[in-house]
Amino acid sequence: MWSPEDTYAIARIDLPQAGTHGWQVRMQRRGVKYGKFFADGLHGGVPQSYQAALNWRDELVTRLAEEENAARICRRSPRNSSGVVGVSKVRVTAANGTGYWFWQATWCPAPGERRCVKFSVKRHGEKQAFRLAVEARKSGTGGL
Structure with a gap:
């Protein structure tokens, strides 16, 4: 029925x-x-x-x-300050104590795998490093 x-x-x-x-x-x-x-x-x-x-x-x-x-x-998650899923700003501290800022893209190419790539703010500038990270996240590759 x-x-x-x-x-x-x-x-x-x-x-x-x-x-x-x-x-x-x-x-x-x-x-x-x-x-x-x-x-x-x-x-x-x-x-x-x-x-x-x-x-x-x-x-x-x-x-x-x-x-x-x-x-x-x-709604944007309070844990996401970039506004783009998988893209975040991270600070890496070198052995000598100097801190460096990067925009980082993270993605999973397959179940159980995780990839990430960082783009230096010092080298590329704030906006360009962010753009590169967004593009890397979209394409799922390290890009450069």
């Missing part, structure tokens, strides 16, 4: 002793639980209550996806 894709997060509830018949939508995202029951009697029968549950579930999935996408686009 209904395929598994159609019933994602939707379960049929039939409890004749309690007079409860309908569809239950239950879902959890990021630790928040969502749920709603759609009684057959209030919606005009089994097909109508199922359709109401399906519509509510689809609207919820769409809304949660939009919120997740907006959160990823609009």
Whole structure:
């Protein structure tokens, strides 16, 4: 009657002793639980209550996806000061105690592998070192 894709997060509830018949939508995202029951009697029968549950579930999935996408686009992590994922400014201290600033690009070319390349602020200047790090991160290569 209904395929598994159609019933994602939707379960049929039939409890004749309690007079409860309908569809239950239950879902959890990021630790928040969502749920709603759609009684057959209030919606005009089994097909109508199922359709109401399906519509509510689809609207919820769409809304949660939009919120997740907006959160990823609009909010910058407090741990990321460059504004570009995988690009950070690092300070390396030489053996003699002198500190040098670099823009560093980090990426994973394969599972379990990590690569990084640094571009000297002293050699390239602040803006150019940053641009080189961003480009290296995008291309996933050491670049130069």
